Every structure is written in C-alpha cells, then in structure tokens.
Amino acid sequence: MTYAPPIRDMQFTLDKVIGADRLAQTDLFADATPDTVEAILLEAGKLSAEVLAPVNRDGDLTPARLENGVVRASPGFAEAYKAIAEGGWVGMNADPEHGGMGLPMILTTAVGEMMNSACLALALNPLMTQGQIEALEHHASDEIKELYLPKLTSGEWTGTMNLTEPQAGSDVGALRSKAEPQGDGTYKVTGQKVYITWGDHDVAENICHLVLARLPDGVPGTKGISLFLVPKFLPDENGNPGVANTLKPISLEHKLGLHGSPTAVMEFEGATGWMVGPEHGGMAAMFTMMNNARLGVGVQGLGIAEAAYQKALAYAQDRVQGATMVSDTNTILDHADVRRMLMQMKALTGTARAICLDTAFSLDMARASSGDEAAKWKARGAFLTPIAKAFGTDVGSEVADLGIQVHGGMGYIEETGAAQYARDVRVTRIYEGTNGIQAMDLVGRKLMDGGTAGEALLGEIEATAKAARADYPDLADALQDAGETLASTMDWLLKAEMNDRFAGSVPFLRAFALVLGGHYLLRGAMAQDSRLPLAQFHILQLMPQAAALCAAVVQGAAPLYALDAEALAS
Amino acid sequence: MTYAPPIRDMQFTLDKVIGADRLAQTDLFADATPDTVEAILLEAGKLSAEVLAPVNRDGDLTPARLENGVVRASPGFAEAYKAIAEGGWVGMNADPEHGGMGLPMILTTAVGEMMNSACLALALNPLMTQGQIEALEHHASDEIKELYLPKLTSGEWTGTMNLTEPQAGSDVGALRSKAEPQGDGTYKVTGQKVYITWGDHDVAENICHLVLARLPDGVPGTKGISLFLVPKFLPDENGNPGVANTLKPISLEHKLGLHGSPTAVMEFEGATGWMVGPEHGGMAAMFTMMNNARLGVGVQGLGIAEAAYQKALAYAQDRVQGATMVSDTNTILDHADVRRMLMQMKALTGTARAICLDTAFSLDMARASSGDEAAKWKARGAFLTPIAKAFGTDVGSEVADLGIQVHGGMGYIEETGAAQYARDVRVTRIYEGTNGIQAMDLVGRKLMDGGTAGEALLGEIEATAKAARADYPDLADALQDAGETLASTMDWLLKAEMNDRFAGSVPFLRAFALVLGGHYLLRGAMAQDSRLPLAQFHILQLMPQAAALCAAVVQGAAPLYALDAEALAS
Incomplete structure (x- = not known):
C-alpha cells in the first residue's frame, strides 16, 4: 500500500473549482504559474510518498522518548526531517529575504496536505516552525529576525x-x-x-x-x-x-x-x-501564529482523510469476500454499503480540500490585493478559516473511522494502519482551539460584520445553483434551497443573543460546510462530466443533513440548559 | 471518578417506557417481580462498580500476553472473573436445570450493560460462555449437556x-x-x-x-x-x-x-x-449463538456510551475554564456547546438503552407466550435486534468520541481514560456481523414478512404521538411526521430490488433508531415531567436527521456504483 499524492485533484480544485489561476495575475504571485505550481506539487508529492510515508508506522510503534533529559525522536524521523529541511519545505511560506520560498498559501496548503497524509506526526514539526517564522516576521525586532529567521527557514532550528x-x-x-x-x-x-x-x-x-x-x-x-x-x-x-x-x-x-x-x-x-x-x-503576536495555524490544522484533518480513503479503497478493491448482487469478482468494493462508505469518504474529503484551498486562496488574494478588495478577501478568508479548521478535522476523524469500518476486523488490528489514522487525527479537533471554539468564532466574531462575509459566500453558492440550473435542475434546486435555509438560519443568528448563537454554533458550522461542499462539487461537475456522480451523491445524500442541522441551530440555548447537573446525572 | 450504575434509569425505562411489568404477569417469568429485579440490579451494579471497574485500566495498560504457549490475563482479571463466576452471573441466562439463574433477557441485558460499562474487556469472557451455553442447550446431545453445561454455567470453564x-x-x-x-x-x-x-x-x-x-x-x-x-x-x-x-x-x-x-x-x-x-x-447452531449475541454486542456499545457519558459529565462539572455567558462558576458545563455534547450523549445513550431493553423484552415475551402471540413478539424482537446491535454500537463510538471532545486536550491523553472507551468500543461495530451487515439484515430478511413487524413498530410510534398530542403538540407532530416518513421509506424498500435496499440500508437503520428514540423518550416524558427536556432535545434537534437519512435511502444503488474503481481513485 503506497500513498499516491492527489495532485491532479488538487490542480483541478484550484483551477476549475476555485479559480485560483487569478492568483498568477497578481503582482505578488506572478510566479505561481501552472507550470511552477505543478513542479512544486510533484516535488513535494515525491518527498511525501517516498520519504515521509515510509516512517509513519515507525513513529507509531516506537514513540519519541525522554531519555536523560533529552527527547529521542522515532526511528527514521531525523533523516526524514532532514529531507524536508533540505528540500526547503520548512521555509516554503517564509520571506525570501531570509531564505524562504515565499510560496502562496494555496501551495503551502497543498504541500501540507501531502506531508500530513504521509506522516502527520513528523509534519507537525515544520508546521510549528512555520508558525513561528510568521510570528517573528510580523512582530520581532530586526536583530531577532536576522539571527533567527535564516536558521528557522532553513530548518536547522525548529x-x-x-x-x-x-x-x-x-x-x-x-x-x-x-x-x-x-x-x-x-x-x-x-x-x-x-x-x-x-x-x-x-x-x-x-x-x-x-x-x-x-x-x-x-x-x-x-x-x-x-x-x-x-x-x-x-x-x-x-x-x-x-x-x-x-x-x-x-x-x-x-x-x-x-x-x-x-x-x-x-x-x-x-x-x-x-x-x-x-x-x-503577546496575544496579538500569538494570534498571528495561531490564525494561519488553524488552516494548517484543518489541512491535517484533510491529509489524514485522504490517506485513510486511499487505504480503504485499496483494501476494498483487493479483499475478496462473499457474493455481491452486482458482480462475480466478489471484492467488497462491489457491496453497496462499502460503496456508500467510500463515496461518503470521497465526498467529505473533496469538500474539505476545496474549503481548505479556498481559504488559502482568499488569504493569498488578500495579501496580493489592496484597499477594499483586500479587505473583502481577508474577510472571506477569515470567515472560512474556522470552517476549514473544524470541518477539515471532523472529516479527518470521520473518514478515518469509516476507513476502519471498510477494513472490517482487519481495521481493528493495529498492523493494518487504518486505526492509526483515526488515533493520529483525533487531536486535531481539539488543539489550536477546539472545534467548538472554532464554531463560536464563526457565529461570534465572524458575524460581527453584520453577516457581510457570510452573505457574500451564500451569494457564490446561489450563483453556482443558477449556473447549474439548465443542465442539472435537481442539483441546482437542492443547492439553492440549502443556501436559502442557511441564509435564514444566519439571519436568525445575527438577531440572537450571543449564547443562543453559541448554542447553535457547531451545527451551523457543519451545515455551512456541507452546503459549501455542494457548491464546490457541483462546480467541479460542471467543469468535468466525470465528477458529476460525486456531486450528485453529496448533494442528494449528504447535504440534506444541512436542513436538519439548521433546525437544531434555531432552538437556541435554553433547551441545552433545561437539565441541571443533577438531572444530567440521573 | 467512579462508575455509578444507572439502575434508576433502567428501572424507569423498563417500567414506564417499555411496560416490561407485563413480563411478571407471564407464567415463565412470574418471579421477575419489581423487588427481585431491583435486588438483582443492585447486586450486579455493586459488582460492576466495585470489582470490575477498578481493573478496566489495568487491562488496557497491561494487555493479556502469550507466554510459552499460554495466555496470561491482565492483572486483576482472574480475581474479577472469579467474582463474576461466584456471583452466578455467567449462568444468569442459563437453564436452572444445569445451575443457571434462568433470568429474563431484560435483566441479563441490564446486568450486561453495567458489566460492559465497568470493564468491557473482561465482560466479553462470560458473554462468550453465555452464547455457548445457549447453543449447547438448544443443539447438543444430552451427554454433552450433562458434562459441559454445569461447568460452563458455574463459570469454572469458559x-x-x-x-x-x-x-x-x-x-x-x-x-x-x-x-x-x-x-x-x-x-x-x-x-x-x-x-x-x-x-x-x-x-x-x-x-x-x-x-x-x-x-x-x-x-x-x-x-x-x-x-x-x-x-x-x-x-x-x-x-x-x-x-x-x-x-x-x-x-x-x-x-x-x-x-x-x-x-x-x-x-x-x-x-x-x-x-x-x-x-x-453447524450454521443453524451457530446462528442460535450469534443471534442473541448481537443484542449482547449492542449492549456493549450502550455500556461504553453510559460510562463515557458519566466520565465526561463528571469532568465538565469539575473543569474550571474561561468565563461563560450564563454563570460565574466557570466550569465548562456552563458552555453551551459542552451542554450540547452532553445532551446529545445522554439522548443517544437513552435511546440505545430503550432499544436494547425493548429488544430483550420482545424476546422474553416471545418465550413466555405461545402461538400467534409468540410469533408476533418474536418478529418484533427479530426486527429490533439488528437495530439494537448497530445503533447501540454506533452510539457507543459516537458518545465515546464526544466524551474525548468534552475533555479537551486531556481527552487525548491516555491516562484520562476517555480515549480508552473510544478504542475499546470501536470493534463492536465490526464483530458479530458488521453494522453494514446488520442493516442488510434489517432491509432484507427482516422485511421478508412484507413489512408486518416494521409496520407494527411504526404503529406503536404513531400511538405515542397520538397520546402525546394534547400535552406536547409540537413533539407529537414531529414524531408523527417522522414516523410517516419512515413508513413511506419502508414502502419504497419493500418494492425495491434487493441491492437498492442494501444501498439504503445503513441510513434506514439509523433513521429508524432515531425515530424510535423520539418514541421512547417521549413516552418517558409523559410518565415523568423531568424527562421532558431530553425528549425535546432529541425530537427537535437530533430526530430531524431521520428525514435527511430517508432522503438518502430512496436514491437506490445506482448512484453508489456511478464511479468505477479508477474514478474512485482519481
């Protein structure tokens, strides 16, 4: 079982779904041409598949350990880390002034996904350094910058x-x-x-x-x-x-x-x-570091989802077991419910990827623009960031969990590796602000603009529905309806007391992400016929949950406090 | 943190929700009077809390190991097992002729839940023996019965x-x-x-x-x-x-x-x-063993859910962290989303408990009745069994997962014990027939009666809605609507090709269980005012998902096969 970097899907998502080609038209990222992007993704994919993925299991089996006051890393990790550093990947988003590559976030996001898929435990190391580089670039004195940034950017120091x-x-x-x-x-x-x-x-x-x-x-x-x-x-x-x-x-x-x-x-x-x-x-400086780290953590969930999906698909294609209704090959891939699990894994992973890349794209465009334009992109990225973090990591857990299920009994055996994905990804829903805190950020701070950024996104969703109506009327209607439900739910939130907002924050974030999934996947289907089945599956089978979630949102806080501690315990 | 056996809730569910007092009116179970039931539950609860729960963590930290061809159990397990055996619990459902207690399944289910909550790894041991006793009682020769059943029933042999x-x-x-x-x-x-x-x-x-x-x-x-x-x-x-x-x-x-x-x-x-x-x-004999084992495995999920819920609630009441909107005590229990998680855990656990106990009750009534009456109860129990197994274990995973989230960073640390619940329960969704296979059983074999058993349950749900209408019109309407959606979805399944049924089987089972939850919890609320908030939460915030799941059911198999293996991989 090998990890295959999903470079084609990343490129498709960037080009056809998000329209990230606009980035190369800016002065700041004029170098991010399709050729350059492809070369970078291929190189990072190679490193991930050939150097990082092979040490992932070793890290699990032989944990880092504290010996005589010093931590010894897992076998192979020092060598793999060195390959990351020497490839310049630690400094991929750092300022070229101190030796960084200065890549746009769409690329660091795509590269990050691949490294996370291959070996999340190790990929965390450069992620921490990248956050620190960013904090120092923004807040440190020149003296500190001169001394530390080159060492951090090169990966010599972490x-x-x-x-x-x-x-x-x-x-x-x-x-x-x-x-x-x-x-x-x-x-x-x-x-x-x-x-x-x-x-x-x-x-x-x-x-x-x-x-x-x-x-x-x-x-x-x-x-x-x-x-x-x-x-x-x-x-x-x-x-x-x-x-x-x-x-x-x-x-x-x-x-x-x-x-x-x-x-x-x-x-x-x-x-x-x-x-x-x-x-x-200190908090302001720390927030610089944490803000982009949130997207980075969402991408951790995405990376694990992709890896777990690939592993489950490979197993399902290989595992012969029982007669099916549709074929005599008898691999479990032909069982309807195994198909359902794989479709769900693929739709959720695809949605998470589009959300993460679109968040990165917004943040890049904000940097590359100025004035109102920059503010608009910045607000868009800020609105999407908690969704990318929470939904990306939730999807990581869900897809890894389904991956175990596809493996049946083998999924429960650690040698298989399916369970490791579920264990590894679990903390991403907790750190860098729990997913509950992300949701509070979405309905609190991110609605402080009166809903402007959220409404702009809902406008994009509506535009997709409109564009799709001629060819896919049922999908367009479903997306349109879901968008309207989201819009009225957001209106309810905007008028609600803060704790009522908080009470519905987690289901609202989830609903928003599911509808965004319909929007992105439908855009993909419009650009390429072969992507239609995934959009159909998502819109007709997963996205209906959004309405049920919105029904929960508007119940407010009171029902959640209706049982006191004693009643909760009895 | 100690495990508190939820005996009051079990008794309430049996008496007020399911009406299991009817059992003591039968000849076979005339001894199952409220006093006897209470005495047995208290005794089993004491054993679970005081003897089994204390070894649960030892089992995790010091796994059973194979040494020189023999397996050595985890520390304390031999003593705890001995206490189970000496209490007569291995033979609790066995024929008194060979030393068993001959308890009804409602009691073995309730006792099983407590043992599973306390130490699932150890509780599996007597569960296996119980299945074997049942298979031998039904299929073995008298010679084998005489020789083996007393030893198995006493727990001397496993x-x-x-x-x-x-x-x-x-x-x-x-x-x-x-x-x-x-x-x-x-x-x-x-x-x-x-x-x-x-x-x-x-x-x-x-x-x-x-x-x-x-x-x-x-x-x-x-x-x-x-x-x-x-x-x-x-x-x-x-x-x-x-x-x-x-x-x-x-x-x-x-x-x-x-x-x-x-x-x-x-x-x-x-x-x-x-x-x-x-x-x-052999398969017929094995099915005897497996059939009731399926309920037993559902109860494993339930047991872990209850334990994980108790642990999370205790932590939330204790953990001081950040200001909340509603109080100045600042425990995380006052955060709206923590409340949401706990309400969800409690509603799902309560639903799983009612389903498991009602399944057991049906099987008991089938044994205690004869003729058409027995056939009706048997069909009811058979319909509920795959739901009990799949939903019970799914809930086990979901509640344990939410339990980790309530603990925040501490949830990811193994010492806390929250993660152990999630790890332990994960296999219950796989063994004894994966939950996908349970769902296939539900829409395949369990609909071979033309829908009679399922319709009878839907009739009970409708009756609950009717009975609740005067006092709780909104909840009654929601339950009525959900029941009607389920009914039309079941009609669709009955007319569908088998692989179309299989394709929608998992969402259908889930939808049915969620609506059953509304039915049970609303019955509870009608019997006791203080239970109304949980019923409201479930019906207005969780049960709406049933309609979204039913929307997926009726899509049939074709969409699941619309991507071939190559497309799935790209």
Missing part, C-alpha cells in the same frame, strides 16, 4: 508554541508563567507549559520556544501577557547554538496517537528570553 | 466461538477447517481460526471451543459446515480437565483497544471434538 498551562487550556488568559526583565534586553522566563508539540527532540540542533508569560506589571487576563523567544541553546556570537538555557522537557504525554510527535511538559526555570512584540502585546 | 478464518470473514461459508470422524463419536478437527475472543487464558481451568468445520462430505459454502465442541483439556472420567487437546493459541492480535481481552489466532491440529447438532447443520 520552533515551538508554548501557550497552555495545566490550569489554562482554552482560557489562555489564566496563565501564570512569569518573565522578569534583566535590564539588558533579556528576560528570565519561569513557568510550566503543557502540550508542547515537538517541545524537545534530536532532529535539529536548536529549538526556539515562543513562550507566553506575564511581566511583573502585567494585568490579569489576556491583556497582561507578553511573548518571549526562549531558545534551548543561547546563540553564541556567531549565531550558533551555545550555552544551554535553563529549560527542559520534564515528561512526555502518553497520547492516543501521534506517537512519533513528542508532546512535552516544558519547565522554564529563569530561562533567558527576548521579548517579541510590545509589552503586554 | 466458552469461545471459532468461526472466522483468514480468508473467511463475514463470508463464513468460505471456511476451510476440516473435521474427520474417528468412528467412536469423536472427530479430529484441523484448521486455523482467527479473532478468537478469550481464545486462551488462565482465568478458568478449561476452555471449550465451539468450532465450525467441514466434514469430508460437506459441500462447499455454508450448507456443508458442522459445529464441534473442542475443549482445551479433554474431560476425564470424572468430568474434570484431563489430557491436553491438540490445539493452541499461536498469536495474539495487537488491537486498537480491548487490550485486556486476548484475541487469539487458534491452531487446531487434529484436535478431538464432538459434534453439536446435526451433520452439516
């Missing part, structure tokens, strides 16, 4: 994000870590951070921790938090790793999955750090 | 089911194991069987394998298969374990979950066995 503390999970403002100014531009950072992805390892020569901590005069809550860059080894005068800093991993978590990705509890004991961004301005 | 072979999973008829008659009433059984639950262990003194194999003159397919009882140790003249038989576990599977339950590959090398039932009649 980056981490240190937000969470035991008592402060989603509620970052409750953190207690402290930073004391030393009067020489440095700070002593003290505190304990948990869930630090790739918090320590031996695959690169230095690790740069971005740590949220409170200055002595920092007020309680998020407004008193500042951001510090705290390297594992303090750079010497030549910028090379020097004296060890006073920080260390004190334990690794025993997780459901992603065993190849060390998740550390980090202890900072008066560790030397440098402030990034202004005093008490 | 039982296994040996169906599957590597090339013959769901397609049992493809099996290759052979049995050669020795002319003395014994047979030499040779072959390899896989996925044998508790196939070997050290918690009891003997293990009795029921093995499907083919006699020399057995025709290919299921009609040439016979059933053999093949003990690990051949009973000596006193009926005690004597000479070792020529069979052994050759490996244990490395599974996603249920690590405490050894899943063996068993090798039979001319092992001595005795035929159970007639020549070539």
Whole structure:
C-alpha cells in the first residue's frame, strides 16, 4: 500500500473549482504559474510518498522518548526531517529575504496536505516552525529576525508554541508563567507549559520556544501577557547554538496517537528570553501564529482523510469476500454499503480540500490585493478559516473511522494502519482551539460584520445553483434551497443573543460546510462530466443533513440548559 | 471518578417506557417481580462498580500476553472473573436445570450493560460462555449437556466461538477447517481460526471451543459446515480437565483497544471434538449463538456510551475554564456547546438503552407466550435486534468520541481514560456481523414478512404521538411526521430490488433508531415531567436527521456504483 499524492485533484480544485489561476495575475504571485505550481506539487508529492510515508508506522510503534533529559525522536524521523529541511519545505511560506520560498498559501496548503497524509506526526514539526517564522516576521525586532529567521527557514532550528498551562487550556488568559526583565534586553522566563508539540527532540540542533508569560506589571487576563523567544541553546556570537538555557522537557504525554510527535511538559526555570512584540502585546503576536495555524490544522484533518480513503479503497478493491448482487469478482468494493462508505469518504474529503484551498486562496488574494478588495478577501478568508479548521478535522476523524469500518476486523488490528489514522487525527479537533471554539468564532466574531462575509459566500453558492440550473435542475434546486435555509438560519443568528448563537454554533458550522461542499462539487461537475456522480451523491445524500442541522441551530440555548447537573446525572 | 450504575434509569425505562411489568404477569417469568429485579440490579451494579471497574485500566495498560504457549490475563482479571463466576452471573441466562439463574433477557441485558460499562474487556469472557451455553442447550446431545453445561454455567470453564478464518470473514461459508470422524463419536478437527475472543487464558481451568468445520462430505459454502465442541483439556472420567487437546493459541492480535481481552489466532491440529447438532447443520447452531449475541454486542456499545457519558459529565462539572455567558462558576458545563455534547450523549445513550431493553423484552415475551402471540413478539424482537446491535454500537463510538471532545486536550491523553472507551468500543461495530451487515439484515430478511413487524413498530410510534398530542403538540407532530416518513421509506424498500435496499440500508437503520428514540423518550416524558427536556432535545434537534437519512435511502444503488474503481481513485 503506497500513498499516491492527489495532485491532479488538487490542480483541478484550484483551477476549475476555485479559480485560483487569478492568483498568477497578481503582482505578488506572478510566479505561481501552472507550470511552477505543478513542479512544486510533484516535488513535494515525491518527498511525501517516498520519504515521509515510509516512517509513519515507525513513529507509531516506537514513540519519541525522554531519555536523560533529552527527547529521542522515532526511528527514521531525523533523516526524514532532514529531507524536508533540505528540500526547503520548512521555509516554503517564509520571506525570501531570509531564505524562504515565499510560496502562496494555496501551495503551502497543498504541500501540507501531502506531508500530513504521509506522516502527520513528523509534519507537525515544520508546521510549528512555520508558525513561528510568521510570528517573528510580523512582530520581532530586526536583530531577532536576522539571527533567527535564516536558521528557522532553513530548518536547522525548529520552533515551538508554548501557550497552555495545566490550569489554562482554552482560557489562555489564566496563565501564570512569569518573565522578569534583566535590564539588558533579556528576560528570565519561569513557568510550566503543557502540550508542547515537538517541545524537545534530536532532529535539529536548536529549538526556539515562543513562550507566553506575564511581566511583573502585567494585568490579569489576556491583556497582561507578553511573548518571549526562549531558545534551548543561547546563540553564541556567531549565531550558533551555545550555552544551554535553563529549560527542559520534564515528561512526555502518553497520547492516543501521534506517537512519533513528542508532546512535552516544558519547565522554564529563569530561562533567558527576548521579548517579541510590545509589552503586554503577546496575544496579538500569538494570534498571528495561531490564525494561519488553524488552516494548517484543518489541512491535517484533510491529509489524514485522504490517506485513510486511499487505504480503504485499496483494501476494498483487493479483499475478496462473499457474493455481491452486482458482480462475480466478489471484492467488497462491489457491496453497496462499502460503496456508500467510500463515496461518503470521497465526498467529505473533496469538500474539505476545496474549503481548505479556498481559504488559502482568499488569504493569498488578500495579501496580493489592496484597499477594499483586500479587505473583502481577508474577510472571506477569515470567515472560512474556522470552517476549514473544524470541518477539515471532523472529516479527518470521520473518514478515518469509516476507513476502519471498510477494513472490517482487519481495521481493528493495529498492523493494518487504518486505526492509526483515526488515533493520529483525533487531536486535531481539539488543539489550536477546539472545534467548538472554532464554531463560536464563526457565529461570534465572524458575524460581527453584520453577516457581510457570510452573505457574500451564500451569494457564490446561489450563483453556482443558477449556473447549474439548465443542465442539472435537481442539483441546482437542492443547492439553492440549502443556501436559502442557511441564509435564514444566519439571519436568525445575527438577531440572537450571543449564547443562543453559541448554542447553535457547531451545527451551523457543519451545515455551512456541507452546503459549501455542494457548491464546490457541483462546480467541479460542471467543469468535468466525470465528477458529476460525486456531486450528485453529496448533494442528494449528504447535504440534506444541512436542513436538519439548521433546525437544531434555531432552538437556541435554553433547551441545552433545561437539565441541571443533577438531572444530567440521573 | 467512579462508575455509578444507572439502575434508576433502567428501572424507569423498563417500567414506564417499555411496560416490561407485563413480563411478571407471564407464567415463565412470574418471579421477575419489581423487588427481585431491583435486588438483582443492585447486586450486579455493586459488582460492576466495585470489582470490575477498578481493573478496566489495568487491562488496557497491561494487555493479556502469550507466554510459552499460554495466555496470561491482565492483572486483576482472574480475581474479577472469579467474582463474576461466584456471583452466578455467567449462568444468569442459563437453564436452572444445569445451575443457571434462568433470568429474563431484560435483566441479563441490564446486568450486561453495567458489566460492559465497568470493564468491557473482561465482560466479553462470560458473554462468550453465555452464547455457548445457549447453543449447547438448544443443539447438543444430552451427554454433552450433562458434562459441559454445569461447568460452563458455574463459570469454572469458559466458552469461545471459532468461526472466522483468514480468508473467511463475514463470508463464513468460505471456511476451510476440516473435521474427520474417528468412528467412536469423536472427530479430529484441523484448521486455523482467527479473532478468537478469550481464545486462551488462565482465568478458568478449561476452555471449550465451539468450532465450525467441514466434514469430508460437506459441500462447499455454508450448507456443508458442522459445529464441534473442542475443549482445551479433554474431560476425564470424572468430568474434570484431563489430557491436553491438540490445539493452541499461536498469536495474539495487537488491537486498537480491548487490550485486556486476548484475541487469539487458534491452531487446531487434529484436535478431538464432538459434534453439536446435526451433520452439516453447524450454521443453524451457530446462528442460535450469534443471534442473541448481537443484542449482547449492542449492549456493549450502550455500556461504553453510559460510562463515557458519566466520565465526561463528571469532568465538565469539575473543569474550571474561561468565563461563560450564563454563570460565574466557570466550569465548562456552563458552555453551551459542552451542554450540547452532553445532551446529545445522554439522548443517544437513552435511546440505545430503550432499544436494547425493548429488544430483550420482545424476546422474553416471545418465550413466555405461545402461538400467534409468540410469533408476533418474536418478529418484533427479530426486527429490533439488528437495530439494537448497530445503533447501540454506533452510539457507543459516537458518545465515546464526544466524551474525548468534552475533555479537551486531556481527552487525548491516555491516562484520562476517555480515549480508552473510544478504542475499546470501536470493534463492536465490526464483530458479530458488521453494522453494514446488520442493516442488510434489517432491509432484507427482516422485511421478508412484507413489512408486518416494521409496520407494527411504526404503529406503536404513531400511538405515542397520538397520546402525546394534547400535552406536547409540537413533539407529537414531529414524531408523527417522522414516523410517516419512515413508513413511506419502508414502502419504497419493500418494492425495491434487493441491492437498492442494501444501498439504503445503513441510513434506514439509523433513521429508524432515531425515530424510535423520539418514541421512547417521549413516552418517558409523559410518565415523568423531568424527562421532558431530553425528549425535546432529541425530537427537535437530533430526530430531524431521520428525514435527511430517508432522503438518502430512496436514491437506490445506482448512484453508489456511478464511479468505477479508477474514478474512485482519481
């Protein structure tokens, strides 16, 4: 079983569904011509299939381990990481000024999907670094930029994000870590951070921790938090790793999955750090890092979905079992319900891919445009981001779960690898803001424009329905109806109290994503006949759930609180 | 965190929702008075909470292992098993003639739920034995009954089911194991069987394998298969374990979950066995065993759902995190989406419980009745059985998955135990006939009566809607509408070709279960006001999905085959 990078489908989605060819018409991304795009995707696909995929199982079987205060990565991970770094992929979205490729996000998204499909546990490592590069590019002093960005961009050094503390999970403002100014531009950072992805390892020569901590005069809550860059080894005068800093991993978590990705509890004991961004301005800097990381996490779900789908399809084509109603080949692929599962996996994965790529496209267009145009694209990307994160990762779990089911009894045996996908992807629905928090963002912050961005997307959906009406009237009607239901549901949300919005946020996000799926897949079908069956399946068999979800949205918060804790327990 | 047996809810469901008090009015179950029922539930609940639950995590952390040809159970499992056996629980549904309790299935179902909640890996062991007892009671010779049933009923010996072979999973008829008659009433059984639950262990003194194999003159397919009882140790003249038989576990599977339950590959090398039932009649005997085991597996899903729900609720009440819109206690229980998850978990679990108990009640009433009355109850139970199995186990997975989400980052850490529930329960959707096969059974075999049994259930649903109309018109209307949609969908199925039925089987089963949930929970609300909010939530927020699922059912098979293997892969 080998992973086959879905490059053709990515290109089709970019060109025919999203219309991403518009990007090469901008000055900023004029280099992103079809030929260049293809060359980059092929190269990343090759790396993913040939170098990363082969170590995925090793990471699961031989977890990273903490030995004598140092984390040892899983077998083969150091070599595979080196291949990522040497290919320039760590710096694919970094500023060329410091050695980056400066690729548009549509490409880093597509490349990310392939790396995640191949080995999510390892792909997390450069993802963390990429987020750090972005935060430093936006918020760090020139001195820090000069010193750190080339090392991070080349992958010689890696980056981490240190937000969470035991008592402060989603509620970052409750953190207690402290930073004391030393009067020489440095700070002593003290505190304990948990869930630090790739918090320590031996695959690169230095690790740069971005740590949220409170200055002595920092007020309680998020407004008193500042951001510090705290390297594992303090750079010497030549910028090379020097004296060890006073920080260390004190334990690794025993997780459901992603065993190849060390998740550390980090202890900072008066560790030397440098402030990034202004005093008490840490959250803003961290949000820069987290915002795009959200899309990146959605793409993790997408990557696992694609890999799990490919694996299940290959198994179904191979597994001979029982007579079917339609053929005498007797592979389970010919059983109707196995077909249903595979169609569902493919439709959901295709929808997630289109949403993620379209989110990236919006963010790219925002950067490449200016004025109102830029604001419009930015708002579009901002609206799509929580959908990409939550739906992408939900789909990752659902498709991996269906993948187990397609494998039957073999799916429950770890050697098969189907279960690993389900275990690995599970956390993506939790970290970088739980999917519930994404949904709250969608109905809260993302509707603060009065619904403009959401309505613009609904307008696109309506336009698709209109364009399809002549050739596919039933699909067009279904899409039109679903869009109208979404629109009236969004109107309800806009008029509702905030907790009523929150109560319906998760079903609303899901409904929106399912209807977007109808829109994207129908656009695909209009561009290429052979894609019609998938659009039909999605629109007529999956998308009807959107109306049922919208029915739940408009019930408001009261029904959710109608049972008190005692009644819930009885 | 302790497991609290939901005895009050079970009693309420039995008495007020299902009307199981009718059972004590029959001659057969006249002893099943409310007092007796309560005493039994309390005793089983105590055993589950105090003896079984404490070893659940040990089973996960220290899997059963194969050492020198013998399987060693997880720490504490032998003692906990002994407590089950000594309490008489292995024989709870066995004939009192051989030492059993002869309890009705409503009670074995309720007791099973609690044991499954507490430690599914261990509870599987007596479940296997119970199935074997039932098969022997119905099909074995008196000699075998006299010798084996007392030992199995007391739990001194345990039982296994040996169906599957590597090339013959769901397609049992493809099996290759052979049995050669020795002319003395014994047979030499040779072959390899896989996925044998508790196939070997050290918690009891003997293990009795029921093995499907083919006699020399057995025709290919299921009609040439016979059933053999093949003990690990051949009973000596006193009926005690004597000479070792020529069979052994050759490996244990490395599974996603249920690590405490050894899943063996068993090798039979001319092992001595005795035929159970007639020549070539093995499948009928095996079906006896499997049929009730299907309900038992549905109850496994239910048990995990209840345990996962309790754990998540306790965590949500305890975890302080972020300000909420409704309170200043700031536990995550006050977040609307956490409430939504808990309500969903509770509604789905309650629905699964009612379906499982009602299935058991039907089967009990069939046994306790005669003539047309018995046939009617039997058909009702037969219709509900695949729903109980598939929906019960689907709910187990869904609730365990939501349980992880409620725990946030902690849910991904194995120490928490939330992930173990999701891992453990996952296989229940696969074994004992995958849930897809259950759905095929529902729309195939269970509609062979022309829809009579299904229509009778729909009539009960309609009656509930009618009874509720005066007090709860909106809920009554919603239930009535959903029942009508189900009815017209069932009509469509009855007229459809078999593969069109199969194509829609999984969504149809799900839709039926969701509407049954509305029916049961509304009956509960009519009996007790405090249960109204759960019924409202289910009917107005979850049950609307039934219509969307029915829309998928009637699409038929063609759309599922519209993409060929190549198109699926591109």
